[in-house]
Amino acid sequence: MGNGRRRLGLESRAARIAAPAIFAVLVLAVWQLYTVVSDVPESSLPSPTEIARAGWDNRQLLLDNMWITIEEILIGFAAAIVLGVVLAMLIRSSRTVERALYPWLVVSQMVPVPAVAPIFVIWTGFDLRPKIMVIALVAFFPIAVNTIDGLRAADPQLLRLMRTLKASRWQRFRYAQLPAALPFVFSGLKVAAALSVIGAVFGEWVGASEGLGYLILVLNNATDTATMFATIFLLALIGIALFGLVMLLERLLLPWYHEARKETNDDGVAEPPPDAVEIGARL
């Protein structure tokens, strides 16, 4: 019984990896074929093999710039987490604070980030700081919104039960509200991971002398489209790695959440909002 179940688990895991891999190979094959059959110039659409070759030839350039962008993303993502979680706790701490802050939280997302990025550059110059600010500004929002929802997710009946067990307000937060919020926080983190990469590119476009986003501008001017594509793939790879890191952390920190989701979901485990999951999965 247990054995059969494990085998089934392995099979489905293999299928989960194989299916997208086969799809990717298929897309690359069609792409390659198209560039050969049509006479599209390499400067508009290089073939996958040309991209791979360009990437390999320029590996030192790409790696040097990649580390810089990774540094920006990691610091910016961390800043977004702190900002998002602190803001969420503040908003959930009192009704008045919620009323005062929540609308502005939404308004902050109406501001077109590429438009404010130059202002950050004016404030802080061309170093890491404006990029970190841009990343934090685009990535904190899903974290804050999901955390706010998560902090509401604890079963009110459970909180009443805890009161009959003489739990203090802190204990109710520590033992019920916080753990109930964590799955929501993580679904916010997944969306934020994808947005961080976008934020880094925006930040570098506005004012930078290094980094993968900056490199794209340079390569665009030089019409080195193949290397540009290689840079884009590298950026996507960073995003995927960050997303994977968040998923790994979730597995390690919330083992119960995965177990519960495997079972039929009739046990009141709060599901994070589907739109957040979808955005996360789109990466």
Place this chain on the structure above:
Amino acid sequence: MPAPTARLRTEGLTKTFPARSGADGRLSALEGVEMTIDPGEFVSIVGPSGCGKSTLFNLLAGLDRPSGGRILLDGRPAESLLGEIGYMPQADLLMPWRTVLDNTVLGLQLSGVSRREARERAREEFPRFGLEGFEDVWPAQISGGMRQRAALLRTFLAGREVMLLDEPFGALDALTRQEMQQWLLRIWQEDRKTILFVTHDVEEALFLSDRVYVMSGRPGRFELCVDVGLERPRELERTTTAPEFAELKLKLIEPLRRASAAAHAEDA
């Protein structure tokens, strides 16, 4: 004959809520509820839905304050009942992020017992509660009956002398329900805690209890109190087929039907 001090006693317990907008005055949820429960007694309350059982339990658990009357615990009027009485609501409310074992220690942990000691004490009780071998699994992985037993163990381990059980078996299938009733009686007989049990099910109330209160609603009050007096220890087949059992059932059903009809009439 002067009665020994009751473990739990209510005197003229009343609860009113502000009426809905438009209507003037207040809505009366409980009116003059008188109840006495001796130490180690098993007492049930049966009544139609909406008769005020939840309001009564909220007052007894200290989650809400009465509008009038008082509640005496061991003869003393309690300042706040919060934390004085063990309370188990209908839903098991196990935390999905804690293992079964860690769920059962919640009450101990909240009262300052170290995690290690709390777990040791809980572990000892696992066989008796039919949970042996399931200490380290997540609640989502065990059956509904087991979850109720885990929730009950959590209530037991919190160590209160009086326990309010609000339809703990209401969501279980008939067979599991019977097993749980027999099991609960065994546990109660070993520990002799005072239990106040709420149910819709007359047979369940009779099989388990020393006394049964029939409650009617709007405002909630006790219509009738019946001494069960069936010999203990009870066994499901023997006890529920005894002629006295059928007699008691008849005695309860008529007032219960009237209470229920009154509740429905007011709904219409």
